[in-house]
Amino acid sequence: MQTKAYRIGTRGSPLALAQAAETRARLMLAHGLPEDAFEIVVLSTKGDRITDRSLSEIGGKGLFTAELEAQLLSGELDFAVHSSKDMATILPEGLEITAYLPREDMRDAFVSHMARRLAEMPVGGMVGTASLRRQALVRKLRPDLQVKIFRGSVDTRLRKLAEGGADATLLAYAGLKRLGKPEVATEILDPEIFPPAPAQGAICVEARKGDAAIAALLAAVNHAETYSAVTCERAFLEVLDGSCRTPIAGYALVEGDRIRFSGMILTPDGQTSHSIASDGLVGDAHEIGRKAGHAIRDRAGTSFFENWG
Template sequence: MRTIVVGTRRSELAVTQTEWVMDRLRKRLPQDWEMKQERIVTKGDQILHVTLSKVGGKGLFVKEIEQALMDKRIDLAVHSMKDMPGEMPTGLVMGAVTLREDPRDCLLSREGLRLEQLPTGAKVGTSSLRRQSQILAERPDLVVEPVRGNLNTRYRKLMEGQFAAIVLAYAGILRMGWEEKVTEILEAETMLPAVGQGALAVQCRADDHEVLQWLETIHDAETERTVTAERSFLHAFDGGCHLPIAGYAVTTEEGIRLRGMVAHPSGAPVISGEESGNDPVQVGGALARRLQAEGAETLLQEIRKGIQP
């Protein structure tokens, strides 16, 4: 008999995602095993009065959960892939990457207006510099203001009239069953997704071979390949998920095609490009080097100075 303790953040979306993973694992569970859930508060959940970019640091939504894994309080951890730092603590591994949900962003508008239809000066809520830069690149006449809190909190602020629209990850909307609230799904040509958006990472201890073998049953190799290319691109910039960096990879007959972007929060400049190849790590690194040569690293240094707490 073994009891597997699964760690997660406490937000409704995080719990929903974790239960989705647990449901799939239960179908493959050894007969003498059982699972239970432990909900953990992270630093990113506690600091709600400032934007995440100003908090600084990486792993704001994962560090406390990773510590629980290392302390053996939990055996698995379910994370949104886009929250995962480029490097993991020694002794921990990504035991599974789940089949990717729709990686696009979406717009929820109080008046049912699309992004192109919002009136000049309309307030759009997002705390993501990546989303802010792309909204303003498309519509420099809009006003982007930060909105923090879980999905319910952000939606309530929209409906109370604090914002004309908010931008959220469509994957979270789908997992919450909120599709009817969506005004517009933003295509990648308008809003390039965050690295890893739509995928879930299931983390465990490297020496827990029983759990690792079990996690292989829900692992999706194609999602891992594309996300690896995206994370390689992000890692080359020493980038956290709170900088205005975007990356989205798809598999093709030739291998992997990765689009990447680094942009100023004001909407200009936007430095973007595309790279293809077979090795996901090499594809990500090659695209990063190309954008660095075009000024992306210098731009990020300026942005880091501007968002220092």
Template sequence: MQSPIPFVRIGTRGSPLALAQARLVRSLLARQHGVAETEIEIVPISTGGDRSQHSNASLSEIGGKGLFTKEIDTALLDGSVDIAVHSSKDVATILPAGIAMPVYLEREDARDAFISYSVQGMDYLPEYARFGTSSIRRAAQVLRARPDLKIVPFRGNVDTRLQKLADGVADATMLAVAGLNRLGQGHKITAMLDPELFMPAPAQGAIGIAARAGDPRALALITPLDHGETHGAIAAERAMLRVLDGSCRTPVGALTVLNGSTMTLKGEILSLDGREFFADAVSGPMQDAEALGDALGQQLLKLAGTRFLAQWAEH
């Protein structure tokens, strides 16, 4: 007997966090459209970023953000899946032709968390302690606060990194609060980090849903799930990142604060060693989100100057 055709097929990475996010989207779609969750198929897709995890190389060394989306984009474009669920911070700022990402679920906590099994906060780490991260943003921010610390490579999914910490590969690490919460592991957080001092990655904590630009049915199915305030914040942060670079070669932080219909976007760029950094902010109506992000990106480029920016081209 032939299997029934799914109501919709969701493409996703196969990591525990990605699958948890896809299950959340499945639940919301089922409720929104009055269908059983069993009628919605989740299709795990292996990506180059996932397959490279064992190498411990940073994303900046092996190709950047697109490593986590390329195969999913291909499946979307060839019709193997109908929609795709992404961690928005993993999505390149320029989408492939034919793909739209018009929907963002309500943002989780965007902050980063400090995690250690030996000390209660970054200030308590002994001199020259090992800090595990393969994010150049996190490394730069850590070195700005504690230039004595030794950065050690620390790739892998959330469970893998927590296990590496338990195994003594590093004395501490930093993980996104949103991912820990979505996996039910928020209790592993040792200390919350001040987002003014440790600005999150642009779009951190937000789930994005993509579809084929020319697929009206899929777009109609996902559009009701869009959260307007989150959409505005992510549009601004991604616009800023697009101006600055848009890859994983650039340490960039972003923080959006909403007050009614007014948006304040803060951003920073750092040198890889954290010794130099430039920060600025813009405010304006949320309806001008992309223009605000673009303006802040241009302001940061002007503040940094050509000498500072030249280092990015060298890495």
């Protein structure tokens, strides 16, 4: 029997804390445990501390997870809660994603005080976003617009927008919903036109491999449909060496015993893109994503990837 509180690692942003609290609440309900059976441990990550540059300039996605993963490996944390889209495709030796919570809305939200929709932005308008995928998609759909780097927490980006730092920004709709601010979105973007980042909207729980007690604890909150969909998306990303230097989009939908995947790669200027769609049995989710990644890479040709880094 566990005598000490389970230690849950998380970043300190309001969204990260909301995700850790949701994980704790689901575990309390699943196991009939009191709140004090869990301790939420907040760690600052390099990705949180450096907000004036794009992630591609300072080292990529691992900057949001490295400190948490170090304490997982040392045993100081029992498990850590992350936004799945922040996770590198290859995890440190000895760690694994053990569970995914039920996915929130995967779509992107357009937020602006100037226009209700991205299509209605005036020529020359400025869109603030640090995501190369979002930058590339904006340039693909609206090459007449300008883009600038906009980093920080959801609240920070909304404050920058209100202060006139840009005319519009793009945020994960899931994050706005988890923070109780869905009304901030002026448009919810169609994923067929503006596809999301792989794993967007899904909370994952990372733990040590071989820790049977923690695996059993987390199994009770794992959502099988989300697990399959995100597994497919991350397999696609892994084949393409996905990082914050590469504009890659992709999402999978589970329909009964089948899974349907759509993926896209773009050049950073948005002027060239390739799309792919595939489907198959849910049990083959990883292989479907992997094959889609290889197929789109072959279709694009090696020269497509040369200027991404």
